[in-house]
Every structure is written in structure tokens, then in C-alpha cells.
Amino acid sequence: MREYYLGxxxxxxxxxxxxxxxNGKILARSRRETEADLGEEKIIANMIETVEDVLHKTGLSRxxxxxxxxxxxxxxDSQKGxxxxxxxxxxxxxxxxxxxxxxxxxxxxxxxxxxxxxLGEKWFGVGREVDNMVYLTISTGVGGGAVINKKLFTGVxxxxxxxxxxxxxxxGPLCGCGNHGCLESFAxxxxxxxxxxxxxxxxxSRVILELADNKIEDIDAxxxxxxxxxxxxxxxxxxxxxAFYLGIGLGNFVxxxxxxxxxxxxxxxxxSDLFLDKAIEKMEEIALPGPLEIVxxxxxxxxxxxxxxxxxxxxxxxxxxxxD
Amino acid sequence: MREYYLGxxxxxxxxxxxxxxxNGKILARSRRETEADLGEEKIIANMIETVEDVLHKTGLSRxxxxxxxxxxxxxxDSQKGxxxxxxxxxxxxxxxxxxxxxxxxxxxxxxxxxxxxxLGEKWFGVGREVDNMVYLTISTGVGGGAVINKKLFTGVxxxxxxxxxxxxxxxGPLCGCGNHGCLESFAxxxxxxxxxxxxxxxxxSRVILELADNKIEDIDAxxxxxxxxxxxxxxxxxxxxxAFYLGIGLGNFVxxxxxxxxxxxxxxxxxSDLFLDKAIEKMEEIALPGPLEIVxxxxxxxxxxxxxxxxxxxxxxxxxxxxD
Numbered sequence: 351m352r353e354y355y356l357g358x359x360x361x362x363x364x365x366x367x368x369x370x371x372x373n374g375k376i377l378a379r380s381r382r383e384t385e386a387d388l389g390e391e392k393i394i395a396n397m398i399e400t401v402e403d404v405l406h407k408t409g410l411s412r413x414x415x416x417x418x419x420x421x422x423x424x425x426x427d428s429q430k431g432x433x434x435x436x437x438x439x440x441x442x443x444x445x446x447x448x449x450x451x452x453x454x455x456x457x458x459x460x461x462x463x464x465x466x467x468x469l470g471e472k473w474f475g476v477g478r479e480v481d482n483m484v485y486l487t488i489s490t491g492v493g494g495g496a497v498i499n500k501k502l503f504t505g506v507x508x509x510x511x512x513x514x515x516x517x518x519x520x521x522g523p524l525c526g527c528g529n530h531g532c533l534e535s536f537a538x539x540x541x542x543x544x545x546x547x548x549x550x551x552x553x554x555s556r557v558i559l560e561l562a563d564n565k566i567e568d569i570d571a572x573x574x575x576x577x578x579x580x581x582x583x584x585x586x587x588x589x590x591x592x593a594f595y596l597g598i599g600l601g602n603f604v605x606x607x608x609x610x611x612x613x614x615x616x617x618x619x620x621x622s623d624l625f626l627d628k629a630i631e632k633m634e635e636i637a638l639p640g641p642l643e644i645v646x647x648x649x650x651x652x653x654x655x656x657x658x659x660x661x662x663x664x665x666x667x668x669x670x671x672x673x674d
Numbered sequence: 675m676r677e678y679y680l681g682x683x684x685x686x687x688x689x690x691x692x693x694x695x696x697n698g699k700i701l702a703r704s705r706r707e708t709e710a711d712l713g714e715e716k717i718i719a720n721m722i723e724t725v726e727d728v729l730h731k732t733g734l735s736r737x738x739x740x741x742x743x744x745x746x747x748x749x750x751d752s753q754k755g756x757x758x759x760x761x762x763x764x765x766x767x768x769x770x771x772x773x774x775x776x777x778x779x780x781x782x783x784x785x786x787x788x789x790x791x792x793l794g795e796k797w798f799g800v801g802r803e804v805d806n807m808v809y810l811t812i813s814t815g816v817g818g819g820a821v822i823n824k825k826l827f828t829g830v831x832x833x834x835x836x837x838x839x840x841x842x843x844x845x846g847p848l849c850g851c852g853n854h855g856c857l858e859s860f861a862x863x864x865x866x867x868x869x870x871x872x873x874x875x876x877x878x879s880r881v882i883l884e885l886a887d888n889k890i891e892d893i894d895a896x897x898x899x900x901x902x903x904x905x906x907x908x909x910x911x912x913x914x915x916x917a918f919y920l921g922i923g924l925g926n927f928v929x930x931x932x933x934x935x936x937x938x939x940x941x942x943x944x945x946s947d948l949f950l951d952k953a954i955e956k957m958e959e960i961a962l963p964g965p966l967e968i969v970x971x972x973x974x975x976x977x978x979x980x981x982x983x984x985x986x987x988x989x990x991x992x993x994x995x996x997x998d
Binding site: 424425427434482498503504505506507508509510511512513515516517518519520521527528529594598601602605606607608609610635636638639640641643644 | 748749751758806822827828829830831832833834835836837839840841842843844845851852853918922925926929930931932933934959960962963964965967968
């Protein structure tokens with residue numbers, strides 16, 4: 351009987367796969383390099399290898415697995431199970447669902463990583479307590495997902511909750527999507543790194559420059575955070591700017607989703623003490639009293655497991671709802 | 675057997691009530707002044723009067739009515755059926771549901787007017803064709819509502835979709851909510867009127883001023899539209915500004931809701947030829963390819979009946995979903 355589940359977190363540099371029992375308990379995990387530069391077939395072979403590895407570790411077979419959930423950066427067509435393109439992987443229009451199903455004979459569901467993470471938080475993270483939540487990942491980019499009445503809000507063709515690509519200041523910086531002033535262009539790790547490089551170039555922060563060994567091109571959000579922790583005023587101002595705009599975004603999401611919880615995750619949240627309080631303060635200004643009253647902002651506690659647990663939650667969503 | 679429905683559109687100046695059969699066909703309607711200045715008891719008596727009137731016209735009794743739906747401007751607590759306050763009505767925390775149920779012995783549901791209108795469009799308007807839509811009313815203010823998988827998206831405490839109060843430019847004008855640069859502060863009738871008064875005060879448009887008989891305080895969105903129709907460049911520029919920001923808002927909603935349709939209604943849409951094409955053009959810039967591909971922007975065709983049909987849809991929602 352198929353009563354186990356697989357979750358596969360497909361990243362640009364690594365693949366992390368876990369095998370879960372029917373309660374979401376991870377029985378085995380396997381991690382390896384994506385080897386994105388070696389092309390489509392090799393990446394898929396590496397994905398299969400991690401699946402075989404967790405099966406081997408647990409003594410289970412493919413026939414024991416009900417569903418494989420995959421979380422991947424987009425854009426993708428998750429209804430058809432196709433990765434349309436991916437800035438980290440050298441592929442276009444790869445029918446990942448069909449390929450995995452053919453090779454493994456396991457029902458496969460593909461979701462974008464932020465949507466998957468939202469489900470992971472709902473079922474295995476701080477979102478367990480609520481039926482309605484918004485998840486925002488603040489990482490290289492800013493991505494989002496929403497759970498409404500326990501279910502992932504997918505939109506009509508699985509493109510809902512592109513929260514990082516909501517314009518909050520049309521005079522803002524150019525975003526990767528081609529628009530100006532998206533939330534992502536202010537509050538992502540990429541944006542913080544860009545502001546730090548601009549500050550260093552303008553001679554505004556010796557600390558930032560020193561931390562990068564005077565190599566402006568090496569300055570990123572991590573270095574900016576290090577400088578801020580050393581008390582560098584310019585670096586802290588950069589986080590203040592990110593906080594201001596993040597707060598606007600959060601306030602907008604409160605007014606739109608009227609949700610019980612907003613969960614924040616992603617690598618930039620490791621430095622949350624540099625910006626989160628100010629962002630929440632701004633959010634409280636923007637949000638209307640009605641929806642503000644019932645919302646709580648929480649930090650993800652799943653850490654680097656968020657991608658894996660998101661993929662497992664994608665695989666298990668129907669079961670989790672049915673047995674809740 | 676209770677198989678009829680009542681819809682009551684509660685406005686600051688008028689009440690419009692309709693009695694509908696189980697298919698949403700309006701059998702009788704009654705309209706009267708709200709008489710908001712005469713206070714709570716009188717307003718409720720006037721509401722009851724319109725209900726008695728449609729019952730009388732159809733020869734039906736209260737016992738024939740299953741549900742009364744009320745659409746009202748907010749903020750309100752629709753779960754408890756309380757109008758918290760209302761800029762047009764002189765009341766605070768009025769338990770409208772309890773009062774109507776006590777006086778009429780008819781199950782009553784209260785929803786904010788924009789949410790009700792979204793349901794009206796879904797079931798009786800252009801939204802009939804789709805299961806997922808966003809409704810945006812561009813009127814004195816800007817309000818919104820969303821239908822997801824046929825159902826009204828209410829949020830946790832019925833405050834979802836305050837789409838007019840999403841900040842899209844923090845350097846923008848002061849909004850009635852206290853923030854700067856909400857969509858409402860750029861694209862509402864109030865905003866257009868404000869921009870037209872500012873232009874007239876600055877001596878930028880003789881046409882606007884003349885249309886208002888040189889009374890700056892009389893300049894509103896209607897006058898601005900009249901000036902634009904006469905070819906006044908300044909008036910058209912004001913609509914261009916509104917279109918620019920409306921387009922940003924629409925683009926954001928496409929990226930957030932990934933819906934099949936956005937329906938635009940409200941009084942300002944009577945002048946839609948002055949701004950809608952430009953707004954859609956901007957929306958298409960902001961929206962990502964995935965969600966843009968499947969969305970269509972439509973103008974409401976319900977006209978001044980939108981409030982009434984929204985209230986009827988509120989009353990009938992469960993039946994409409996069950997029999998769809």
C-alpha cells in the first residue's frame with residue numbers, strides 16, 4: 351500500500367529529498383549537488399538518485415510511495431508540471447512531472463518554491479496553529495504563498511501570490527521583472543546587496559568596503575548585515591530602507607488577505623533583528639484596524655528545512671486536510 | 675416554504691430593496707431616501723418600510739423569505755452583523771443583523787458593499803462566465819472584493835480585499851485612511867476631484883473652473899470628466915494620472931490573485947473611455963506573463979443595480995453555489 355510520501359527541494363545548487371511517513375515525519379533524507387551546469391538529463395538523474403537513496407535508506411520501494419512533491423523556483427506551469435524557465439537551471443519548458451512519473455512511476459506534483467514553503471509552514475511550521483496565513487520568503491528574491499481555509503491558494507493557473515512583484519513605488523529601483531519599485535527591488539537580499547554596493551561606491555561606508563576586501567563586486571546582503579552588526583550607520587540605513595518598504599508590503603497584504611498570520615522566511619531573515627521591528631511598525635501604520643486586529647507576524651522556525659517540508663506538504667496536502 | 679430572497683442596498687442617501695425569486699429574478703423593488711440625518715431608528719424603520727413594500731407588491735409574506743442580504747459601506751463586522759461606523763450614516767456599532775432579524779424574523783446577512791458587489795457580478799453580471807474574479811469599484815472611494823472558486827473571499831474577520839487601501843506610492847497624496855499613496859488616493863472620484871481643484875487653483879485649467887461657475891469648491895470628478903470631454907488637456911492629464919496608478923493597482927492584483935477576470939464598476943467608470951485603455955496598458959506592463967495570460971478586464975454591466983444585485987447575491991450565495 352502506498353502510504354509514504356516524497357518531498358524534493360530542487361535548488362539551483364543543491365537537491366534535498368526526504369521520505370516522509372503518512373504523518374509528515376521524515377524517515378530519511380538525501381542531499382546532493384544539482385550540477386545545474388551539466389544539463390537537463392543530468393539534473394533529473396541526480397533527482398532520481400536522491401529518491402533512490404532515501405528509498406534504500408528506509409528499505410522501501412517505489413510502490414510504497416503515494417506522491418512525490420517537488421518545490422522549484424519558477425516560473426512554472428504547475429498544472430502541467432512544467433518548469434518554464436529557471437534563472438539557476440539551464441532549462442526551458444522541461445516537463446518535470448511527466449519525466450519523473452515516467453522514470454519513477456510515482457504520482458508527482460510540482461509547485462513553485464514559495465507556494466510550497468507556504469504549505470510547509472502551514473502544516474509543519476508556525477502556521478500549524480491557523481487555517482489562514484501568508485508566507486513571504488525574503489531571500490535572493492521575494493516570493494509568496496497564501497493558505498486560505500487550510501488550502502494553498504493557487505490562482506487560476508497556479509501563479510497566485512507573486513507578492514514580491516507588487517509595485518509599491520513606481521519611482522523605485524529596476525526590478526528583475528522589468529518593472530520599477532516592486533517589493534523585491536527594495537527588500538530582497540539582492541536589493542540590500544545593490545544598495546550596499548551603491549553606498550560603498552559613493553564612499554559612504556568604509557566598513558562595508560573593508561568587509562569585502564575592497565572588492566565592490568563582492569558586496570552582498572551578508573556583508574551589509576555584518577557591517578550593520580558592527581554599528582555601521584550606512585549599513586543600518588540600508589536595512590531601514592528595506593524595512594520601510596517591507597512594512598508597506600506587509601501592510602498591503604494584511605489589507606488584501608485579512609489573514610491570521612504572516613510568516614516570514616528566507617535567508618535574509620537570519621538578520622531579522624536589523625529590520626523586522628521597523629517593518630512591523632510600518633505595517634501597523636498601513637494596515638486598517640479591522641484586519642490588523644487579528645494578524646500576527648511570525649518568523650519561520652523551519653530554517654533550511656523549509657524547502658523540504660514544503661515539498662513534503664505539497665505531496666501530502668490532500669491527506670493533511672482530510673485528517674486535520 | 676421560504677423560497678424568496680431579499681436584497682437591500684443601504685446607501686448614505688438612498689435605500690434600494692428588491693425581492694427575488696429563487697433564481698435571482700427581481701419580482702419587485704422599492705426605493706426611498708435613507709434619511710440618514712434622522713438617526714438610527716428612523717433609518718432602520720425606512721429599511722423595514724422598503725421590505726414591507728416589496729412584500730406588499732408581490733403579495734408575499736415575511737414567512738416566504740429565506741434570507742435578507744444587506745450591502746453596506748464599512749467598516750463593519752459582518753460576522754456579528756454590526757456596522758461599526760459609516761461616514762454617511764450617523765451611527766456607531768449598530769447591530770443591524772440582530773435588529774433586522776428581530777423586527778422581520780428573517781435570517782439576515784450583512785456584507786460590505788464592495789464584497790457584495792463582487793458577488794453580484796459573479797452571479798448576475800459579467801462574472802457569470804468565470805469562477806474566479808476580482809471586483810473593483812471606482813467611486814467616491816475604491817473598494818474591492820474577490821471571488822475564489824465561486825465563493826466570496828471574506829478573509830478571517832470579513833475584512834479581505836481592501837484593495838483601495840494598498841499603498842502603491844508612499845510619496846503619494848494623503849488618503850482618507852491616514853496613509854499616503856493608497857490606490858484610492860490616486861484613482862477614486864475623490865482623488866480626481868482633488869486633482870482637478872488643485873489644477874484650477876493653480877490656474878492650469880480655465881475650462882474646469884468655468885464648468886464649476888468659478889467655484890473651486892464645486893469642482894469634482896464629474897466636472898473634470900466634462901472638461902476632459904471638451905478637450906481640456908489638464909483634465910485629461912488628471913485622468914492619465916489616475917490611469918497610471920489604477921494600472922499599477924490592477925497589475926498588482928493580477929500578480930496576487932491570478933484570477934480569470936477583473937471587473938470594474940462604480941460611478942467613475944461612466945467616464946471609462948477617458949482612462950481605462952491607459953490603465954490596462956500599465957497593468958500589462960506590471961503583470962507577470964503567467965497570470966497576465968489568462969486575465970481579462972471587463973466593465974460592469976449591472977449599472978446602478980450593482981448594489982441591489984450584490985445584496986441579493988449575498989442572500990442567495992449558498993443556493994447559487996449549490997445549484998450552479
